[in-house]
């Protein structure tokens with residue numbers, strides 16, 4: 037029987053060796069789902085895909101810092117790893133991409149990745165960037181008013197922080213000390229607009245000072261670094277001390293979505309250089325350095341993830357599409373007009 041490799045360093049608070057390997061698995065699984073989505077799009081089988089590549093570290097780290105089943109996510113469209121670490125399955129992810137009738141987010145009506153899974157504490161999101169930030173603050177206020185010890189994690193890109201609603205949300209959240217954590221996944225681009233044309237500051241986290249809340253920066257390619265800061269912010273929020281703005285510096289490895297072509301605004305050298313920041317090999321190195329994983333386990337986990345994504349793809353593709361009658365369902369709450 038294979039023995040557990042000797043752990044060479046103490047583990048971060050709240051994370052066991054098994055949890056760290058599970059986090060690694062979620063990152064690999066997300067990457068494979070993402071690759072599959074873009075391949076299906078190019079095959080003409082799905083209309084649209086939004087990539088998460090380069091964001092796996094921040095999203096998995098953040099998901100594991102929450103109390104699953106208690107805390108709520110108010111995510112945005114790039115949060116595949118967050119969703120897959122918070123109870124969404126690869127079958128559900130793929131079914132939404134195929135826009136099948138049984139899609140659990142919207143019965144195939146919404147854009148892909150517009151998560152909405154109330155039974156897993158994932159709130160519905162809006163395509164209007166930053167609109168969901170006000171929704172998330174409202175939810176957090178409700179939890180506080182009901183004296184429920186629930187924290188809301190609200191995510192967005194750095195481009196979204198240019199929106200008026202984002203500022204209104206943070207201002208209100210801080211005045212009322214709502215139990216929210218604002219997580220900016222700063223990938224340096226809002227579609228084709230680089231950060232320097234979006235704001236005249238280097239760090240989004242500096243905006244926190246204007247609202248009287250802590251602003252924290254972390255390496256968003258590192259799941260453990262992100263886990264550590266999100267966990268501290270979640271504890272602070274749960275203790276009634278108010279919200280925190282976290283800026284996780286990451287990057288977007290691919291074009292904004294399958295409808296975009298980053299070659300029109302990034303040079304081939306820039307695109308190539310991003311590969312050195314890939315969160316997956318970096319986390320592999322981190323785990324190996326601590327004796328928590330070896331090459332054999334890495335190969336097994338990758339094989340398992342590939343099999344899970346292959347199975348989910350075949351299954352989702354076989355599910356029936358919506359029918360003509362479905363046009364009229366989910367438009368009004370049933371009985372609302374009676």
Ligand SMILES: Cc1ncc(C[n+]2csc(CCOP(=O)(O)OP(=O)(O)O)c2C)c(N)n1
Pocket residue numbers: 114163164165192193194195196197223225226227292
């Ligand atoms: C109010 C509004 N303006 C513009 C858009 C079009 N749009 C969709 S995604 C996006 C970029 C958002 O960038 P960022 O917040 O940095 O997130 P990222 O996509 O980089 O993860 C824009 C401008 C939109 N959906 N809503």
